[in-house]
Each structure stands twice: as C-alpha cells, then as structure tokens.
Amino acid sequence: MTSLNDLKKGQKGRILSFENLEIEKAFLIFGLLPDVTVELKRKMPFGGSLYLSFNQTLLAVRRSEAAQVSIEIQ
Amino acid sequence: MSKNQKWIGLVGNPNSGKSSLFNHLTGLRQKVGNFPGVTVDKKTGTYLSDEGETINLIDFPGLYSLYPNSKDEKLVVNILANPDDAFYPDKIVYVLDPLQLERHLLLATQIIDLGFPTIIAINMIDIAKENQLSINTAYLSKKLGAPVVQVSARTGEGMAALKAHIESKDFSKPAPLYSLNKEHKKIAKEVADAIQSKQGAELNDYNALVVANHYDWIEGISDNARQNAKHIVELNQFDKLDQQVQETMKRYDTFSPWIAKAVSKPDDSNKFISERIDRVITHPIAGPLIFFGLMFLIFQGLFSWTGYPMDLIDGAFAWLGDSVKYALGSGWVSSLIADGILAGIGGIVIFIPQIFFLFLVISILEEIGYMSRAVYMFDKLLQGIGLNGRSIVSLISGGACAIPAIMSTRTMKNWKERLNTIMVTPLISCSARIPVYIVLIAFVVPDETVGGIFNMQGLAFMGLYLISIVAALVSAFVFKLILKSDQKSYLMIELPQYKKPIWKNVFLTIKEKLWAFIWEAGKVIFVISIILWFLASFGPKNKMELAQKEAMTYSIEQNLSPEETQNFIAAKKIEASYAGHMGKFIEPVIKPLGFDWKMGIALITSFAAREVFVSTMATIYSIGSEDNESTIRDRLAKEVNLDTGEKVYTPAVAMSLLIFYLFAMQCMSTLAITKRETNSWKWPIIQFSYMTALAYIASLVVYQLMR
Numbered sequence: 001m002t003s004l005n006d007l008k009k010g011q012k013g014r015i016l017s018f019e020n021l022e023i024e025k026a027f028l029i030f031g032l033l034p035d036v037t038v039e040l041k042r043k044m045p046f047g048g049s050l051y052l053s054f055n056q057t058l059l060a061v062r063r064s065e066a067a068q069v070s071i072e073i074q
Numbered sequence: 075m076s077k078n079q080k081w082i083g084l085v086g087n088p089n090s091g092k093s094s095l096f097n098h099l100t101g102l103r104q105k106v107g108n109f110p111g112v113t114v115d116k117k118t119g120t121y122l123s124d125e126g127e128t129i130n131l132i133d134f135p136g137l138y139s140l141y142p143n144s145k146d147e148k149l150v151v152n153i154l155a156n157p158d159d160a161f162y163p164d165k166i167v168y169v170l171d172p173l174q175l176e177r178h179l180l181l182a183t184q185i186i187d188l189g190f191p192t193i194i195a196i197n198m199i200d201i202a203k204e205n206q207l208s209i210n211t212a213y214l215s216k217k218l219g220a221p222v223v224q225v226s227a228r229t230g231e232g233m234a235a236l237k238a239h240i241e242s243k244d245f246s247k248p249a250p251l252y253s254l255n256k257e258h259k260k261i262a263k264e265v266a267d268a269i270q271s272k273q274g275a276e277l278n279d280y281n282a283l284v285v286a287n288h289y290d291w292i293e294g295i296s297d298n299a300r301q302n303a304k305h306i307v308e309l310n311q312f313d314k315l316d317q318q319v320q321e322t323m324k325r326y327d328t329f330s331p332w333i334a335k336a337v338s339k340p341d342d343s344n345k346f347i348s349e350r351i352d353r354v355i356t357h358p359i360a361g362p363l364i365f366f367g368l369m370f371l372i373f374q375g376l377f378s379w380t381g382y383p384m385d386l387i388d389g390a391f392a393w394l395g396d397s398v399k400y401a402l403g404s405g406w407v408s409s410l411i412a413d414g415i416l417a418g419i420g421g422i423v424i425f426i427p428q429i430f431f432l433f434l435v436i437s438i439l440e441e442i443g444y445m446s447r448a449v450y451m452f453d454k455l456l457q458g459i460g461l462n463g464r465s466i467v468s469l470i471s472g473g474a475c476a477i478p479a480i481m482s483t484r485t486m487k488n489w490k491e492r493l494n495t496i497m498v499t500p501l502i503s504c505s506a507r508i509p510v511y512i513v514l515i516a517f518v519v520p521d522e523t524v525g526g527i528f529n530m531q532g533l534a535f536m537g538l539y540l541i542s543i544v545a546a547l548v549s550a551f552v553f554k555l556i557l558k559s560d561q562k563s564y565l566m567i568e569l570p571q572y573k574k575p576i577w578k579n580v581f582l583t584i585k586e587k588l589w590a591f592i593w594e595a596g597k598v599i600f601v602i603s604i605i606l607w608f609l610a611s612f613g614p615k616n617k618m619e620l621a622q623k624e625a626m627t628y629s630i631e632q633n634l635s636p637e638e639t640q641n642f643i644a645a646k647k648i649e650a651s652y653a654g655h656m657g658k659f660i661e662p663v664i665k666p667l668g669f670d671w672k673m674g675i676a677l678i679t680s681f682a683a684r685e686v687f688v689s690t691m692a693t694i695y696s697i698g699s700e701d702n703e704s705t706i707r708d709r710l711a712k713e714v715n716l717d718t719g720e721k722v723y724t725p726a727v728a729m730s731l732l733i734f735y736l737f738a739m740q741c742m743s744t745l746a747i748t749k750r751e752t753n754s755w756k757w758p759i760i761q762f763s764y765m766t767a768l769a770y771i772a773s774l775v776v777y778q779l780m781r
Contacts, residue, residue: 021315021316021318021319022315022562024319025141025315025318025319025322026564026566027566028319028322028323028326029138029139029177029180029322030138030177030566030568031174031176031177033323033326041349041352042352042353042356042357042358043358044358044450044451044453044454045358046454047454048358048451048453048454048455049450049451049453049454049463049565051352051356051450051569053345053349055176056173056174056340056342056344056345056571057174057177057568058345058348058349058352058568058569058570058571059566059567059568059569060446060449060450060453060463060565060566060567060568060569061565061566062453062457062564062565062566065564065565065566
C-alpha cells in the first residue's frame with residue numbers, strides 16, 4: 001500500500017482510504033476526504049512532521065498519522 | 075445568569091475569526107469568568123441594540139465537531155447537548171471562514187440538527203473578495219434552512235444585517251438536515267426516554283444520539299440516566315466511532331453539492347502567500363533559527379526597552395508614598411499606607427510594562443498564525459521528551475504566566491502529554507520572576523554593553539530564561555519515564571493562513587490578561603503587605619523597645635553618625651520583630667544557600683507569589699530605613715552585615731537567590747490551577763515538591779561553588 005507518508009516533497013497524491021475509523025474521523029474533520037488531492041509541501045528532518053496542502057487547507061501531521069492513509073500518487 | 079435572559083451563543087471552528095466577531099460586537103463590554111466547576115474561560119459580553127435592548131452574547135471555545143476529544147471542545151458539547159444548562163443558547167451565530175466553507179459547514183449542520191435557531195455568519199468576507207470568491211447566500215440559506223449573512227469583523231461590513239438577525243424575535247427551529255438510520259433512530263429514542271429533561275421537553279433525535287455517543291462523560295444527566303444510557307448503548311451494540319464516521323461522510327455528501335453550486339472556486343492567492351512565507355518560516359533549518367532569533371529579540375527587548383516606563387512608575391510611587399507621609403504625619407496609619415500598602419503595590423505595578431510587552435508579543439504571534447508553525451516545527455523534538463508539539467504554545471505562554479499557559483494545554487488530547495506539560499510549564503521563567511531577576515541581576519553582572527548592542531545584563535537575563543527552558547525540557551524527559559499511558563497521541567494541527575493582526579483583538583487579549591494578572595497578584599500582595607507591615611512593625615512583648623534601647627546605647631558608645639544610628643536602630647528593631655523571629659527561625663535551613671534571615675522573610679512570603687519578594691524587600695527595608703526614595707536595588711547594595719561589616723549581597727548570594735527563584739514553585743495560583751486541571755491533590759503536591767527540591771539543591775551547589 002502506498003501511504004501519505006510515501007509522498008516526496010512537492011509530490012501530490014489522491015486519498016483512497018483510511019486504515020481505521022479513528023484516523024478517518026480525525027482526518028475527515030479537516031476536510032481530508034477520499035478523492036481529495038493532497039500535496040506534500042515539506043517535512044521536518046529526523047522523522048519530524050509533514051506539511052500538507054489540500055483545497056484551501058494547510059495541515060501539519062505526524063508521519064505515523066500519514067502512514068495510516070492510503071493514497072495513489074499522481 | 076438565569077434562564078430568563080436570552081443567550082446568543084457564538085460557535086465555530088478554531089480560526090474562524092469567531093472571537094474577532096465577538097470583540098467587534100461587544101467591544102469592551104466583555105467579562106471573562108469560569109464556567110461553574112471547570113476552568114474553561116467563559117467569555118460573555120453584551121451590546122445595546124438600536125431599540126435599547128441589551129443583547130447577551132457568549133463566546134464558546136472553538137471546536138471542529140460534536141464528537142471531540144479535547145477538554146475545551148467537550149465543554150462546548152456539554153452545554154450544547156443539554157437544554158437544561160444555564161448557558162444553553164437561545165440562538166446560535168455560527169461563524170465560518172469562507173475559504174474553508176466546506177469543512178466549516180460540518181459543525182454548522184450539526185448545530186442546526188441540535189435544533190438551535192441558527193444564523194450562519196460568513197466571516198472575513200473582505201479576504202474572500204480579495205480571493206475572487208463569491209457566494210450565493212440566498213441559495214445556501216434555502217438549503218440550510220437558516221439565514222446566511224456575509225460579514226467582516228475586520229471592516230465591519232455586514233454587521234447591521236447580522237445584528238438584525240440576532241435581535242429578531244424569530245426563534246423558530248430549522249428543519250433537521252441529517253436523517254438517522256433506523257438503528258440509530260431506535261437508540262436515540264430510547265436514550266431520549268431515559269433522560270428526562272427537567273423542563274419536560276424530550277431531546278430531539280440527533281441530540282439524543284449525541285448523548286448516546288458521550289454518555290460516559292457528558293454532564294447534566296443523572297447517574298441513573300447515565301446507567302440507563304450505558305445499558306441501551308451496550309444492548310444495541312452501538313458502535314459510536316462507526317456512527318460518527320458514517321454521519322460525517324453523509325453530511326459532506328449532503329452539502330458538498332450545495333457548495334459546488336453556490337460558491338465560485340476561489341483563487342489560491344491567500345494560500346499561495348502563506349505557503350510562500352512558510353517556505354522560509356518553516357524551513358527545516360532556517361525555521362528553528364528564526365524561532366530562536368525571535369525569542370532572543372523578545373527577551374532582549376523585555377529587559378532593555380521597558381526601563382523608561384518603569385522608572386516613571388517607580389518615581390510616581392515614591393512621590394505618592396512621600397505625599398502620604400507628608401499629609402498624614404508620622405503616625406502608624408501613614409506608615410501602614412506608605413511603607414506597607416503603597417510600597418507593596420508599587421512593587422508589582424512597576425512590572426506592568428514588561429508584562430504588557432510579553433503579552434503583546436505572544437498575542438501578536440498567536441493572532442498572525444505563527445504559533446501553530448512552531449508546533450509543526452518542534453513536535454518531533456517535544457515528542458522525544460514526552461510532550462507534544464502543542465506544548466510549545468504552553469511553554470512560550472509560560473514566559474508570561476503559568477496560569478494561562480496551563481489552561482492552554484486543554485487543546486491536547488493525550489492525557490500523559492498534557493499532564494507532563496502542566497508539570498513542567500511553571501519552570502519556565504514567568505513575568506513574576508522578572509522583578510526578582512531585575513533587582514538581583516545587577517549584583518552578579520555589570521551594566522555594560524558588549525559588541526555595541528547587547529546589554530550584558532540583558533544577556534544574563536536571557537541566560538536565566540535559557541536555564542529555565544533547559545530545566546523544563548529535562549524535567550519533562552524525567553516525567554516521561556515515570557508517567558505511564560497507552561493512550562494514542564496525535565499532532566494533526568491546522569496551519570491557518572497568515573493574516574494581519576486585528577489590533578482590537580490583540581489589545582482586548584492583553585487587557586484581559588493584564589487585568590487578571592494585576593488583580594490576582596494585587597489581591598495577594600495587598601494582604602501580604604499588610605500582614606508583613608504588621609509583623610515587621612511589632613514584636614513579642616517588649617523586645618522591640620529593648621532592642622531600640624540597646625541599639626541607642628551602642629550607637630552612642632561607638633560614636634555613630636545620626637544617619638548610621640538611625641539605620642542601626644531600625645535594623646535592630648526589625649530583627650526583634652515577629653518577622654525577624656520568623657526569618658531567624660528558618661535561617662539554619664537556608665544558611666547553606668547563603669541566605670540571611672531577611673531573605674528568609676522574603677522566601678516565606680514568596681511562597682504565596684514570587685513577585686512578593688520585591689514588595690517584601692520594599693516593606694522590610696523602607697521600615698528599616700527612612701530613606702524611602704532610593705530604589706530597592708540601591709538599598710540592597712548598601713546592606714551590610716552588622717557583625718562583620720561586609721556587603722550582604724555578594725555575587726554568590728545574589729546568584730544563589732536568582733537560582734532559587736528560577737526553580738522554586740512559589741505561586742499558589744499555579745498550584746490551584748494544577749489542582750483543578752488535574753482534578754487531584756497529588757499532582758500539585760508533586761509539582762511543589764520537585765520544583766522546591768530542585769531549587770534548594772541548585773542554590774546550594776551554586777552558592778558553595780561561588781563563595
């Protein structure tokens with residue numbers, strides 16, 4: 001499975017599904033729904049957080065959180 | 075407060091500009107209190123309608139949905155899901171950001187389904203226009219079944235229309251938008267039956283479903299009802315997480331097509347600018363460097379730019395004290411007012427410029443959206459020591475005052491991380507320590523400039539802050555090893571698009587925090603000043619008179635000058651007073667740290683609040699000397715040991731005192747907040763013990779090495 005965590009800086013991906021309901025609920029609140037296209041803007045070094053951009057939203061997430069979201073790289 | 079007055083509730087997502095709208099509507103007519111039993115700020119305010127009617131508004135903390143995890147958000151749900159609550163709104167103004175219209179509609183539809191008469195206020199319409207966004211409000215209004223108005227808290231646009239809706243006597247409930255499936259409907263009906271509203275009105279289906287989701291923590295239901303709800307939920311094998319996700323998806327499915335029809339696609343200019351700024355501000359290397367540079371500038375500024383207003387206040391209080399003495403003569407009343415109360419209050423008022431500056435900077439950083447960038451950058455580092463990225467907000471705010479800083483942990487969902495943040499935040503040097511630092515730093519570091527710009531004392535000041543930060547981080551790591559929790563930890567934080575600060579927001583925030591600080595600290599200081607004045611002015615039996623006589627005899631024998639005689643007598647008298655006895659009593663314990671009994675008195679009084687140190691010194695020394703105009707620092711510099719004739723405030727003593735105040739837990743208010751936030755006596759006791767032990771050991775080491 002390709003996850004949100006596999007995106008490289010500047011790459012975009014389309015959300016397919018979530019690994020579990022808990023993470024799904026957490027992402028849905030921010031409008032990160034299936035089919036939404038996400039861009040990885042940058043990441044902090046040493047396993048630090050990811051800076052995501054989608055629609056009009058900028059969102060910071062942990063890599064462990066991103067790893068639970070399955071995507072299709074575009 | 076009673077239900078016979080109507081409440082208009084302001085509800086919205088974080089970063090929707092809800093508070094700006096509240097500030098615009100109410101201006102200075104706001105009050106910050108606590109909701110009963112919890113420490114969440116309850117912001118209420120009023121405005122007068124054109125018809126002369128008082129409109130009561132309540133600004134709820136921001137939340138994303140009715141299925142929250144954090145304490146702040148749960149409080150809102152507690153009120154909105156309970157029609158019997160004293161603050162249950164009669165009407166809700168739902169505030170949303172037009173650029174985030176879709177996801178902000180999620181909660182809007184939930185609010186409508188709870189059955190509230192709702193007004194949808196699309197805020198920041200000025201920014202929407204800049205981004206070429208146009209909204210068909212009539213269409214949205216028809217679909218939502220609620221009035222939709224476009225406003226801007228920044229420019230005041232659309233306010234008249236919003237007010238007209240707020241003031242309207244129309245309290246009709248909108249039709250529900252979300253229909254529960256059969257299974258959930260059954261559960262909702264059963265839960266609604268189990269929870270009999272005191273007013274007899276049955277909860278609507280959606281409201282009952284929300285209660286079914288939160289039966290384990292929701293307030294306002296009886297124990298019996300809670301048991302029944304639990305029973306119903308278990309019997310029906312209700313999977314709440316599944317329901318929540320289903321509901322959320324269904325809601326998006328409902329309103330997404332509306333938005334596609336009613337809203338033109340905005341250009342990305344605003345977001346583009348934010349991303350451009352973040353390319354530098356959150357750069358992996360430049361970002362943290364900018365952060366530390368910023369902090370460095372703030373603390374340099376704090377020390378060197380606030381001198382002038384401080385001198386003014388200092389002068390004003392000295393003048394006031396003299397005037398009182400001149401007007402009232404030399405009786406005990408005049409002494410109580412001038413040496414006790416005025417000296418004490420003056421000791422705190424003088425630090426307002428610094429506290430103002432600190433709150434100003436922090437609220438600007440918050441207002442423009444910088445804080446969440448710091449959260450993003452430092453999450454990993456803080457995670458490593460058992461904290462969360464969000465802790466950075468508490469740690470920075472802790473530089474102003476631990477109380478709001480501890481309260482800000484309520485956005486954290488993981489209990490272990492939250493508790494850890496609460497435990498270590500009071501180590502960060504707060505503004506109450508500034509007075510102590512300023513008085514004492516001069517005894518350790520000369521007032522010189524290095525490299526043309528940097529003030530040596532300013533650098534030392536910065537150094538003290540650094541020590542406190544390191545201490546907080548190390549302590550957090552130790553707590554990480556001790557505290558156990560298997561609760562999941564999340565970061566997931568919105569990085570709001572940058573915006574220019576609305577100065578009204580900034581100044582209302584400062585006013586609120588500054589006032590709370592002055593009032594809270596002022597109360598304590600007022601009482602302590604009076605007690606101290608008494609303790610320092612009177613002594614057991616005739617000991618004071620005896621001391622005075624002995625001192626006079628000694629002065630004559632030694633042929634002292636009149637001034638020396640006066641100081642000598644005053645010093646001997648305070649030694650014989652109640653305060654002197656108390657100081658002497660603890661002297662054996664603090665002697666290894668280099669402290670004498672006078673400092674002992676200050677230590678005792680400082681356990682209520684550390685800034686009392688300065689006012690205690692002011693009280694003790696202005697009683698000990700007639701020379702009221704010299705500042706405390708000058709007075710301390712003159713202080714000599716009566717037996718040896720050496721200066722009391724040597725660098726070693728001053729450094730030891732500094733270190734003690736840096737680490738010690740000397741703030742009753744913080745302990746009280748820790749008690750309320752952790753809901754136990756255990757954590758404030760641990761907090762007090764570990765910080766005080768740290769202070770004692772560190773001071774001991776410093777003094778023994780330096781002397």
